[in-house]
Amino acid sequence: MDASVKQMSESLDALTVRDVSHRFGSMQALDDVSLTVPTGGFTVLLGLNGAGKSTLFALITRLYDNTSGTIDILGKDVRRQPSAALQRLGVVFQARTLDADLSLLQNLTYHAALHGLGPGESKRRAVAALELVGLGERANEKIRHLSGGQARRVEIARCMLHRPGLLILDEPTVGLDIGSRESVISIVRELVATHGIGVLWATHLIDEIENTDRIVVLHKGKVLFSGTVPGLREHAGADSVSEAFRALTGTTQAELA
Amino acid sequence: MSVEAIAETLKPPNAPGGRAYRRHGLLAYFNCFRGIVWREVLRFLHQRERFLSALVRPLVWLFIFAAGFRQVLGISIIPPYQTYVLYETYVTPGLLGMILLFNAMQSSLSMVYDRETGAMRTLLVSPFPRWFLLSSKLLGGVAVALLQVYTFLFIAYFWEIEPDWPALQIGVGQGDDFFGISIPPPFNGYITVLPAIVMSGLMLGALALFMSSVIRQLENFAGVMNFVIFPMFFASSALYPLWKIRESSPLLYEICWFNPFTHAVELIRFAFYGQLNVTAFLVVLGCLVFFLGAAIFAYNPSKGLIARRGGPRG
Known part of the structure; x- marks a missing residue:
């Protein structure tokens, strides 16, 4: 540039x-x-x-x-x-918008796909974004097992994926x-x-x-x-x-x- | 991963050294489409109860209702059947339609629910055009329906319900001179029924999508069952041939004929035997175009019903 x-x-x-x-x-x-x-x-x-x-x-x-x-x-x-x-634009809505039955990583890669990112790039960014909000260790757990605050942090990670x-x-x-x-x-x-x-x-x-x-x-x-x-x-x-x-x-x- | 590496990975383009935003190419569209379909399938596979009930419902009809009805209703030879058929055989395409109908209505309800909880809004803030997002979502629903349809057909096969028309031949020549691929029954029917299932599933899905934009609030599934699923299912050729209905009530016959679900079932019935019912095909196609157009209109941000009726509270 x-x-x-x-x-x-x-x-x-x-x-x-x-x-x-x-x-x-x-x-x-x-x-x-x-x-x-x-x-x-x-x-x-x-x-x-x-x-x-x-x-x-x-x-x-x-x-x-x-x-x-x-x-x-x-x-x-x-x-x-x-x-x-x-x-x-990145958005965090007031209502919870994560799929409870899917893992953190699956939720994030879905969102990355909505922005046109391929599987490899999606995963790379999802891992970084989860690290960013301090949930890197729990990438493969289901959303269902998170507390309200942790789910919010996942949503913040999610809205960062497309920069x-x-x-x-x-x-x-x-x-x-x-x-x-x-x-x-x-x-x-x-x-x-x-x-x-x-x-x-x-x-x-x-x-x-x-x-x-x-x-x-x-x-x-x-x-x-x-x-x-x-x-x-x-x-x-x-x-x-x-x-x-x-x-x-x-x-x-x-x-x- | 270091803090710097994270920042580098997620840095927006307007930050120093950030990369510029790019327009979406064809590959990006494909990624988006695959993501939406994959989510639908994953969600379905994770909801084991939904999978089970989606499977048990048509099987109950097949094993119990059809077995009991077999003696009551004799089916004469009507196209596409070449001989007298058992009632179970007659009702199977209707039950395939039933799977599609329930699946479409369930996904419609999940969309009303999604809209209220915000999952639909997450979909709609994607930068891709709305018609593309909504169509992808519809195809995701059809993918889920296909899983149910083929599992049902697999089980029905052991009940000796299978397409029994001569092998499907793709190639040149005839008889001993035939050169190409020959697909024997029952696989020929399983293959030729696929496009009919996809089209009917899309049509019913588009109807449900349109309904989801019109229904303001999620009441319950019972309402949709009573007012949409049951009338559509019973006033159709799914359970009894139309000529039988005509004998008892000409008016009901007319109603059944104008029911798009009748044509979805007939399209599937003929396709199961490797035949194309042109009327059914045209009606299903017409309804698909109409309902999909209406749904895309309803979700259009400036013209749509959401804008006119007001959005979320607060």
């Missing part, structure tokens, strides 16, 4: 969402949403259940098309160049105990640091946010804030992220888990 192209790809954001609105019947799920996820950065999408996070994820993964606005993954429009866009430049995770720590949560978060943060991936991490758990993260607050389909964590506190005139979030959205402590 020559220098100018490299320069360009480095300056490219991993994800750009511009003026996206989406409605189901009379329900406005997303209202003029814009946000960016830079490469090599960890961006938190903070919102309560029903804020529109899952609709946004469905649009980014092209389960259905956005009715207005554009979504670019590393500069590829999801609607106009779906193949190129999806090739650059995505953008990783989106939809509440990946829901239902995990504290130890598993921490290991899942630290693995993903490590990926940002070592692989230069852009991450969009949807959550409603404020303690998952670090001071250096970028943050996007989504509430009832609208982006209320987008920027740095200190910027959010300043913007809301609050001392902590949870106070800032409550001030912005007008929610009470009880609504915020």
